[in-house]
Amino acid sequence: MKIGLVAGESSGDLLGAGLVRELKRRYPDATFEGVAGPEMLAAGCEQWDAAESLAVMGLIEPLVHLPRLWRLRRDLVHRWRNSPPDVFVGIDAPDFNLGLEKKLRAAGIKTIHYVSPSIWAWRPGRIKTVKAAADKVLCILPFEKALYDQEGVDAEFVGHPRADSIPAVVDVDATRKALGLGAQEIVAVLPGSRASEVSMLGEILVAAAGLIAKTRNSIQFVTPVATPALRPAIEAQIAAAGLSQKFVLLDGDSERAMVAADVVLLASGTAALESALLSRPTVAAYRLGKITYAIFSALKLLKLTYFTLPNLLTETPLVPEFMQDEARPEDIAAAVVELLDDPVQRQMISDTFAKLRIELAQNTNQRAADAVISLLKQ
Secondary structure: OEEEEEEOHHHHHHHHHHHHHHHHHHOOOOEEEEEEOHHHHHHOEEEEEEHHHHOOOOOOOHHHHHHHHHHHHHHHHHHHHHOOOOEEEEEOOHHHHHHHHHHHHHOOOOEEEEOOOOOOOEOOOHHHHHHHHOOEEEEOOOOHHHHHHHOOOOEEEOOOHHHHHOOOOOOHHHHHHHHOOOOOOEEEEEOOOOHHHHHHHHHHHHHHHHHHHHHOOOOEEEEEEOOHHHHHHHHHHHHHOOOOOOEEEEEOOHHHHHHHOOEEEEEOOHHHHHHHHOOOOEEEEEOOOHHHHHHHHHOOOEOOOOOOHHHHHOOOOOOOEEEHHHOOHHHHHHHHHHHHOOHHHHHHHHHHHHHHHHHHOOOHHHHHHHHHHHHHHO
16 A cells, blocks of 8 residues: 655644554555655655645745745656555645645545645635545544535544643643743743744734733743744844843743643644643734735635634634734733633633543544545545
8 A cells, every 4th residue: 555645844744644653553564655744754654855845834925936836746746647656645735735636636546635724714715626636635623524514525523633642631830840930920922933923923922921020020921932043033022122031931842831821822823722722721912914914805815703723613712812903912911911810710711621622632643544544445
């Protein structure tokens, strides 16, 4: 059995590695090849190109990379047409993978798209693209399957892999001690994992921290720095606000930073779901570049009432969120302080998020492997 895979970025690499390991456990002689990251490589996938090569974000930046990405997709189609895999699995990276899947499917190769595009958030018309490209869609959010069912697309909810790996019980006191955090109140501040996010949102979150500190002298802030390249910018923002003594910077370690916190303040994205899965009360903000936001607004590409993922997964929205011009330091600070002042509300939020973790923890690797094998047998 031969399986082709293309994963985009580190999150796709982790999903791919889990799938490869589970399929290898059942079929030791199976082979895997394609675009892979270090985790997939370690799991036994032959790497034709690096997953990081697909990590291109935004509306404008990808234009610069289009010739390279077109060449890569053309090369993959050529290789797999000449030596077809039994099934192809495109993991996330929909702008690249859906076009690739459509071409491979037309060549008679069975295709799976793993991680639904955010059709519920923007560009809902992409569901027709998915329908044309994939024999099966693997959804990691529970409400997505119904959207595909309505369009006659074969889709399965396989659970969220992060819910499988996050501990059900966390020790806040032990985590604080291990990180050297001695304050009674702690707020984790996560300005994002990309330079563009830190540039657009970092100063705003730091300014909010400064307002919070004015009313709570003993409070401490902890920031996990996603990559070493981001540290100088984050340090400069904190120093400019006169808050260097209030912040503890960690090299990565976002999970422990969030566990240690009474409230998590973050740039909305995958970190927001991780914070919820850790049962942490959370406040989220986000800003897009002015040109990108203007394009989104003019073309009416955004269709969400809420943009923070946990708010789409709970009956009542529990994460205060501040988008674009509403991301003002004073409003963000007020939302954090309100949570700090209300331990009963924080406990209710934690309890609700704990139930969400159970709902999403479905043994994703096993269910995804089941879906691949089911398609192979059809």
